[in-house]
Each structure stands twice: as structure tokens, then as C-alpha cells.
């Protein structure tokens with residue numbers, strides 16, 4: 633199995649998991665643009681947004697929206713980007729549909745500006761930020 637995200641789902645590769653249920657998983661981007669940069673995926677493998685069935689697409693986008701709202705409303709981020717890339721020409725690097733949720737904490741530095749290697753300390757901080765938010769995520773998902 634070559635797909636990195638499928639291997640993360642199966643725990644064959646390590647990741648920092650923020651949220652998980654039977655259909656979706658949320659984990660930290662290993663090269664975050666900003667502190668808290670999340671990747672939201674369906675657990676089933678689909679190459680891009682265009683291959684993903686509507687029901688799964690809707691739930692995955694809802695989840696991304698909930699996470700973005702929690703950054704804005706609960707954690708005080710003044711902005712958030714919620715985006716997917718389709719095709720290598722658009723910057724897609726892993727061909728398993730995923731949505732980036734990128735909180736913006738201050739001045740705009742360009743879309744991918746500030747990308748850096750995730751440190752253990754930064755990862756632990758972000759997991760701490762999310763440790764008390766699971767109920768809000770579950771509540772939001774119950775709307776679909």
C-alpha cells in the first residue's frame with residue numbers, strides 16, 4: 633500500500649491525531665503553514681475531491697468547517713483557510729482526498745508562507761489545544 637494517508641489510517645505510520653471516528657480522521661500536517669494546520673480526510677481512499685462520493689464529501693467538508701469555526705470562535709484565530717488541492721498542478725502532493733484547515737493567527741504571509749517542519753513541542757501544544765474540543769466536533773457532526 634503506497635498511500636501515505638491510508639497507512640496513517642491503519643496506524644502503519646505515526647501521526648498526531650486530533651480527531652477520529654469511523655468515517656473521518658483529522659491529524660496534523662507534518663509541514664504546517666501555521667500552528668494548528670490540520671488535514672481532514674475520509675478514511676476510505678479517494679484520489680481527490682472529484683472521486684469522493686457526495687455523502688462522504690459533505691461530511692468531510694462539514695468536519696473541516698466545524699474545525700475552522702472552533703479555531704475562529706473558541707480559540708480566537710482572526711482567520712482560517714479551508715482548502716483542497718486537486719491535481720499536482722494545483723499543488724496536490726498526496727493523492728488521497730484531504731482538506732487543509734489552516735488557522736491564521738496574525739499578519740498575512742502569503743498562502744504557503746511560513747511552512748516549516750512540525751516539531752514535537754508544537755505538535756503537543758496543538759493536541760493540547762484540541763483535547764477539550766471533541767464534544768463540540770461530535771455535536772457539529774450530528775447536524776448531518
Ligand SMILES: [Zn+2]
Nearest residue numbers: 635638677728
Ligand atoms: Zn489513501
